[in-house]
Amino acid sequence: MLLKNYYGTGHFSLDNYISMVSGQATQPDTQSDCPLYDNMTGKVDTSWNLWTNKDYGQLVSAAGANAAPGTNGCVYPSSVQTLFNQLDAAHVSWKGYAQDLGNTDTGSNTHDAGAQYCGAPYASPGPTGSTAYPNPGSSDAHDAVCHGNNLSGGWASPTTPNAPVNYTGGLYASDLFLEHVIPEIESSPAFKDGGLIDITFDEAFPPFTYSGNSVANSTIVAPDAQTSVASDTAGENLFGRNVHYEPTGPNTPLAKSASGQELYPGPGDNSYVDRPANCVAQTVPSKPAGSCLLGGGSNPPGARTDATATAASGSTVITDNAAVATDKGRSVTGNGIPGGSYVGTVTDTPVTATQPNQDGGTVDAGSFTLVSASGHPVAATGPVSGVTLGAQTPATDPLYDYGDATNGGGDTGSVLISPYIKPGSVSTTYYNHYSWLRTMEDLFSVSKASPGLDGKGHLAYAAQPGLVPFGTDVFTNPRGYGSGGGPHVASAGVLGAAAAARQVPDR
Numbered sequence: 001m002l003l004k005n006y007y008g009t010g011h012f013s014l015d016n017y018i019s020m021v022s023g024q025a026t027q028p029d030t031q032s033d034c035p036l037y038d039n040m041t042g043k044v045d046t047s048w049n050l051w052t053n054k055d056y057g058q059l060v061s062a063a064g065a066n067a068a069p070g071t072n073g074c075v076y077p078s079s080v081q082t083l084f085n086q087l088d089a090a091h092v093s094w095k096g097y098a099q100d101l102g103n104t105d106t107g108s109n110t111h112d113a114g115a116q117y118c119g120a121p122y123a124s125p126g127p128t129g130s131t132a133y134p135n136p137g138s139s140d141a142h143d144a145v146c147h148g149n150n151l152s153g154g155w156a157s158p159t160t161p162n163a164p165v166n167y168t169g170g171l172y173a174s175d176l177f178l179e180h181v182i183p184e185i186e187s188s189p190a191f192k193d194g195g196l197i198d199i200t201f202d203e204a205f206p207p208f209t210y211s212g213n214s215v216a217n218s219t220i221v222a223p224d225a226q227t228s229v230a231s232d233t234a235g236e237n238l239f240g241r242n243v244h245y246e247p248t249g250p251n252t253p254l255a256k257s258a259s260g261q262e263l264y265p266g267p268g269d270n271s272y273v274d275r276p277a278n279c280v281a282q283t284v285p286s287k288p289a290g291s292c293l294l295g296g297g298s299n300p301p302g303a304r305t306d307a308t309a310t311a312a313s314g315s316t317v318i319t320d321n322a323a324v325a326t327d328k329g330r331s332v333t334g335n336g337i338p339g340g341s342y343v344g345t346v347t348d349t350p351v352t353a354t355q356p357n358q359d360g361g362t363v364d365a366g367s368f369t370l371v372s373a374s375g376h377p378v379a380a381t382g383p384v385s386g387v388t389l390g391a392q393t394p395a396t397d398p399l400y401d402y403g404d405a406t407n408g409g410g411d412t413g414s415v416l417i418s419p420y421i422k423p424g425s426v427s428t429t430y431y432n433h434y435s436w437l438r439t440m441e442d443l444f445s446v447s448k449a450s451p452g453l454d455g456k457g458h459l460a461y462a463a464q465p466g467l468v469p470f471g472t473d474v475f476t477n478p479r480g481y482g483s484g485g486g487p488h489v490a491s492a493g494v495l496g497a498a499a500a501a502r503q504v505p506d507r
Helices: 014-022 082-088 168-188 205-210 224-229 433-443 488-500
Strands: 043-044 059-061 197-199 236-238 241-243 304-306 318-319 331-335 342-351 363-369 385-389 416-419
Touching: 014 082, 014 433, 082 433, 168 197, 236 433
Parallel strands: none
Antiparallel strands: 043 059, 197 416, 236 241, 304 385, 318 363, 331 342, 331 385, 342 363
């Protein structure tokens, strides 16, 4: 089952994990992956009910919605319940596995804690390596911290000894991991007895190729703020209708000034939208209406020197591995660069990684065409060196946007495998992490032991009125494999979800 419209709830990672298991909305500190391991103080809002109070069931930070970054905290109090508390109360066993949890940080990047090798196979067998093909212990889908990119691949093995070894990460590495581990799960007695495999992601941002962490030249989408905002939206299904919406929560303000300027970039925290230069840090009390608060973006880029950019005399193409799609239109100066030159079309070619670790290196071979103000090619007057790209302004920065909120985590998609699903099924219903939580609560029948906010076993924003869990569009084979129909718990859960879907109009 492919869920074509499954949405993340924010950026970057931690806030999505929290939303998925507790229904708590994203907030600035969890969106920044917890820069400070501090307790989050406050109380759960239980005033009125879900129909009259959109913050019902949310922990309201004592620091306030406009608190300075790092002061909301990341460690929630025990008063905030999770799916794991519900499963414990219902006497349902569970286990969690977290990559590198407890290992020491080996680098400055917050995503590489404890990871000695990235993506594909270890360099050699031994205590920290494996000769298995592929080696599931070394797969990592974080494309931002790996050599290579998501589009290249290669693997030397006993059957293909001459194949190139690619130590790339991202989707290529995760595909190798899934290719190895999914058949193992499918062959287990537990899966055959009504199991469900759910392959999902915390966030999505299709224009990720705006940056240098993968193929930096976007050929699929326009490299501009409008495409970025449109791609970074939210989605869920309320009362049978797909909506590009998710509740913001009490700890992330979302408001506009009288002139229509977004006072805060929204729960999506989009780092690929640039905001006005007069944005200020969040403070308590909040800044007056009309102020632009920091969060989710940066000022238009200043001048940048690409010291390794080179070209021969007479060339119209500058080799520059630092060039990205959004540099188009920037002024260019340097040795051998004629006056009045600008960045034209940017091209980046994938490069296969040559090292298994995460220490430096570029992920593409970049270049750009040197053009005049009218867009015509311009030839270098001598050997090119010391290239500087001019600063961008709100008028020239393609990622500049002051008036649009980035209201979600983007359309990640999700893949589900189960005896209760016909292979090859597709659903276009909008779901998100809150929908997922509501589905798990229903499937495992936790309501008796853990009534939740609505008395039906749903926590926080999983209890939104009208929120649709996975239904008959997802569980397309309700009888399961064979004639047995699977275990009672799974059968009851699936039928319950299907019944809930039938009660929703215009499904």
